[in-house]
Each structure stands twice: as C-alpha cells, then as structure tokens.
Amino acid sequence: MSWQAPPLKFGVGATGEIGHALRAAGVASVLLVTDPVLASLGLPARVAKHIEQEGISVTLFDRARVEPTDTSVTEAARELRDLAVDGFVGLGGGSSIDTAKMLNLLLSHPGRPVRDYLNAPIGAGARIPGPLRPLVAVPTTAGSGSECTAMVALGVTDLNVKTGISDLRLMPSLALVDPANTLTLPPAVTASSGYDVLTHACESYTARPYDRRPPYPTPGDRPLYIGANPISDVWAEQALELVGRYLRRAVLNSADLEARTGMSRAASFAGMGFGNAGTHIPHACAYPVAGLVRDFRPAGYEVGHAMVPHGAAVVATAAAAFEFTYPTAPERHLRAAELLGANLAGVTVANGSDVLPATLLGIVADTGGPTGLRDFGYSAKDLPGLVDGALKQRRLLVCCPRDVGRRPSSWASAAGSCPSAGPSTMSRTPERRR
Template sequence: MPRDSLIPTETVIALDSVPIRFGLGASQELGYELNRLGVRRALLVADRNLRQFGLVEKLERIVRDAGVELDVYDDVHVEPTDRSINEAIAYARKTQPEAFISLGGGSTIDTAKAMNLFSTHPGELIDYINKPIGQGKPVPGPLKPHIALPTTSGTGSETTAVIVLDLLQLKVKTGISHRYIRPTLAIIDPLNTLSCPPMVTACAGFDVLCHAIESYTARPYNVRPAVENPAERPIYIGSNPISDLWCRQAIEWCARYLRRAVFNPLDLEARSYMALASTFAGIGFGNSGVHIPHAMSYPVAGMVRDYFPPDYDVDEPLVPHGLSVIINAPAAFRFTAPAWPERHAEVAAILGVETRGMPVREAADALADAIKQLMRDLGIPNGLEELGYSERDLPGLVEGTLKQQRILVGSPRPVGEKELGEIFRAAMRYW
C-alpha cells in the first residue's frame, strides 16, 4: 500500500482492545461467555496459590455448571521463564483444548497466552521472541479463545498483546508481541484481588503507575516514520490522543487509591479502582508502549542473585516485575523530563505536587520526587543497592537494557549506553 510521499511520518492511530466485563461478581458470567463462544472443552491455567482462597474451585464450579469440560494446569512459575513456559506449552500441545481460561496475575495470563500461541501454531520460543534476541516472526494467524481473569491489579496483561518471559541462560527478560496474542475477553472482578497481600499489591500497583506514565510521556506516534504496509505497524506506536485518555485516568486512580489498597487490603473501593486503573493503563500502554523504566527492568529482574521480596511465596531469588520497574523510575523520569517537561509536570501535579506558579522545568523534575515519596510510603527498597546490585553490575545492566530496543525507541529522549549507565548509577540509592 503506497503512502503519499508528502506525509513521511505516521498519521494513523491503530487502537486495538479487548472486550471487558468489569464489576464485583463478574466472574459468575464466565459460564455464559464460554457458552456464547461455543466452547465445549477448556483448559484453566491458574496460580496454584489461589487454591487456598477457594478461587480456583469457584471457577471450576462455574465452568462445569455451564456444561463445559474442564482441565486445570496450575504449575505456573512466578515471573515465567523459558523453561516454565516450554513445560506449559508441552502440556497444552498434548491436551489441545478448544479454549483457554487464565486465573492469576500477569505471570499466569502470559503463560496462558504462550500455551495458546504454541498449541495453535508450530514453532519454538526463539521464533517469535522480539528482535534482536529472537527472530521476531509475526504470528501466522488467529489463536483459540482465551478468557483472562486477573487476580492482581498490575500488569494489565488481560488487555495486552505481549508475553513477557525470562531467558535463564541469557539472564534477561524479553517478550513476544503480536495483536493475535491479546486475550479474547477480560473478566475483571475486584473480589478476585482481595487475597493479594500488601507488598504484592504495592509492586503490582507501581507497575500500573509506570505503564501509565511511560505511555503518557512516550515519543508521540506522529513523529515516527510512516509504515508502507499496515501489517508492519508495531504494536507500540507511541503516545497518542486515544491512549492518553486511558493513561491519564489510570494515573489519577493510582494517586488516589494505591496507598489505600496497600494499607487496607479489604477496601473494596480502592481494590475496584486499582483494578480499573490496571485495565485502563493496559489499554493505554498496550497501544502506545512503554520506554526506559520497563527496558531497564528486564536485566534488573534477570540478573537477580539473592533478593527475596516480602509477601511472595517463592523459593528462589526474585525481583517482582513491578518492583524492577519502579526501582528505576525516578532516575529515568528525571532523565526524560527535559524532553517533554509539560507532560512530566502534568503527571507530577496529578501525583499531588503543588505545581502552580512553579517553572515548568522545575515542575517536571518534581515528578521523580513524587514517585520517590510514594515508594517510601509503601516500603519499596531504597534503590538498586537494596536489591543486591552495585557499580560492578552496571555493564551487565546496561547491556541487558540495550537489548530492549523494541521499547527503548519509545523514549522521548534518545538514550544509549552512556546515558543508561548514568541512569542506573542514579538509581542505586535515592534517599
């Protein structure tokens, strides 16, 4: 499809989204949705830790009462790895369900996405993993129905076209992205998040906040080169007026409700609005994209040696995704603030900074301080040093971040090896 040579930059906003059912008790409509889709045999991919709260058994009853045959896979790894994903794929290829249901956080939903992809189409992980780490092949065609029921308010994975996984030998996180990966339907029931403990709630909530801020400050869609063929348009197109609406609202809800959700886990109003914030941010960044904090998060999570986060039921070192993102955010946004000070100043004001009468550049710099204050309030570690990193880790952290070119291109300010080293150094300790 030839483009007008007089329009060298992008002019089209491509917004893809997922149908949503939101509200207290929305899980009860799962059976109806399966029947509506004509599903007779489904696989439930679940976080096994949810069994202690009765959530897995509740969904099993709902599905079977709808006359749908159900199998359950609950060997999901917190922060999926290539090893855990391949084990899950093998199970899906063996059982070949007609549809997938996922119940859990982003790890569970992403695992179900991978099971769906690789039980529908042939191939290995490396075939679809984003370049330059993988081959970045496009997904050949549509997948089977997938209904996602999130139990955390964080990744927004129920709305996104991305699978994130940890490559163990390379010690780096990466992803697979394609619009066919996006779930068929999201059922968002805030009651499913009540069992989420405080630090898990905090880390997931910070992921929401970073999704929204990074998307809102990302390099605009209309400064990118125009695509010759719509099929070549990336999933992440840059900030745009449509995604901005979703992300700005998500930031407002995080500012108002994240502290309440952490300090009072049974606050249904706070849980409901954080669930909405997660979904809104997912719709926003799922189209516009993230940038430096998320790119930096992948090696931070992948190179962990001895950090065990509170409230996470794990038997191996782990930096939860939301923590690996927010730990870099103050330093990263201080770096990007000069590139788009008006946007950064606006976010600072939403987070509670009194910016009236303040020079816009000073207000933009205040965003980093507002995020640091929220981190301190919610007990987030004081920089990378408290996760076990030091100056000697800088080369590896920078190298791992440079591999994330898919999202680094969304930064409003160009960033390379030298700049990333400075940002990581600034993120070592904050207060």
C-alpha cells in the same frame, strides 16, 4: 494511528459470568491456567465450578511460574501437548495470564521454539502464523494489565534477561475484571503490582508521540506500540488519577474494596493505554534487573526461586528515567505528577524537572517500595550487565521521546543502571517538594 483492546467485563461479582461468556463464544472445553498459591486459596476451583455449570469441561494447570520464562512455558506446553481444548482461561496475575497466552500459542501452533517469537534482537521476532483459540483473562492482581494487551513478558533462561512477544493475536478474547479477586493480595504484592500500573501510565503518557516516529514501510509493519496518541492519553490520565487516589489505601488496608476497585480500574485502563502507546526506559531497565537477579527473595511472594517482582524492578529506575525525559515534554511530566496528587503551585517548566520523580518516590516510600537497585542485591560492578540488557530492549527504547545510549564508563558508577544516564538509581532517598 491505530488502537485496539479486548471486550471488557468489570465489576464485583463479574467472575460469576465467566461460564456464560465462554459458552457464548462457542467454547466446550477449556484449559484453566493459574498458579499454586491461588490454587491453595480455592479461587480456581470456584472459577472452574462457574464454568462447568454451563456444561463446559475444565482442565486445570496450576503450576504457572511467577515471572515465567521461555523454559517454563516450553515445559508446560510439552506436558500438555496431547490436551485437546478449544479455549483457555488465564486466572491470576500477569504471570498466569501470560502463561495462558503462551500455552494458547504453543498448543495452537506446535513445533516452533519460543525463541522464534521473542522480540529482536533477543529473538527472531516471528509473527504468529495463524489464529489462536479464545482466551478469557481474569486478573487477580491490579498491575500488569495483561488482560488488555497483546503481548507477553518472558525471562530468557540462558541469557538471564527478560523480553517480550508482541502480536495482536495474543490479545485476550475477553478481559473479565472482578476487583473482589484482589482482596487476598498481601501488601507487598499489592504495592509492586501498583508500581507496574503507575509506570505503565507514566511511560505511555510520556512516550514518543505516534506522529514523530519513523514511518513504517507497510501497514503490516506497524508495531503494536505506536507511541503516545490521543486515545492512549485518555486511558493513561484516568489510570494516573486512580493510582494517586487509591494505591496507598489498597496497600495499607487490604480490605478496602473501594481502593481495590479503583486499582483494578487503573490496571485495565493503563493496559489499554500502554498496550497501544508503549513503554520505554523504566521497562527496558526492568527486564535485566529481573533477569540478572541472584539471591533476592521478595516479601509477600511464595516462590521457590530468586526473583525481583516486575513492578518493583520497573519503579526502581523510574524517577531517574523521567528526570531524563522531562525536557522533551515538560507539560506532560507535570500533568502526570498533578494527576498523581502533586501540588503544582509555584512550579514552572524551568523549575519542575524534579516534580514527577519526587512524586513517584513519595508514593514508593509510603508503600514500602524499593529505594534503588541495591535493595535487590546489585552493586556498581553489575551496572555494565544491567545496561547491556536494557539496551537490547529496542522495541521499548524506540518509544522513548529522547534518544537513549550508554553512559561514558567513567559515569557508570554514579549513573545507576538506567542507560539514559539519569540520576543515580543504585540508591535514592525520596525528596518531598515542600
């Protein structure tokens, strides 16, 4: 078993310490990576001022794409190829932090295409050839946990699919988490970000255990995602309890700082959990759901392109996935539901397979989330492509506690896009346990 996470500074007002942290790391110049919406709100300028007060020069890149792609990061790196900095700051949601990670990689080791680093079979799965520069991750959403993980998620433009890059060198040097930075999130963005936390924690908690995975040929072949383990379980359980307590409140009252703080804790804790244990079916399904989108424009996101927010894409198939994985570890599925607030009175292993799915669907319904893939414009004719895209996510599916395969074609229209062949995910109405 192995486990790793970056140093963490957490608390309201922690943003003011960023300059000190960078100076302590010996950084004299940084590239600050953020997105246009945050730039318009003034937060990057305030962060830059904190950094400059410590005598550190700042270059601002404020065009990180929401849901970045191999093309967007390649073009950004080409634009910045002559820039000389010795550190990076990723300020924003997972998209900005992942873009900062990729710019750190592409500017530190120029000349190699992004596709070389993407996880197989979509990419070559090449290892990062050497050290990267210090990177401080400052999340402004409570969702991706990218501030605590050694991976990035990217769309692959010419394949219309998403995948990742996993390498310990991508781990931020510091996660600086200030819940006050999430107060300006619109309700729909808060909800979608929270769904990502929810599924991160559920998936890592129910992943194939670390001691039941195929052996690694050498220590160097050990993946970052090693399976559920006693350390990741601690963080997943903490995250689930916090999501159950605070997600609804954060969505329904954006000024609820206690709820915002709770969700920021949940996001980082879930990142520490899944960043080591891994995710499985919901995330594997979410990548083609996002990659094959045609016309969907989500509420709350000021973007000029069609997109399915990552958290919404993940949660759309989660109920089906966890009903499918329930037999592998009923007690874990029931415990996850209980931590999220489910009442287990009268529930037994024999009758509890619907408890976690119903609990997830209830949270999503209360926070205005998707009822199924039809919400994003998909229909039964899209299922083969969605399934194909999910089955390419081998790095994730190996974490599933139950072997995953394609449904027989005669079942496809009823089974939804989830390749595990769980209940319908095309459209599903929440069912409350009474």
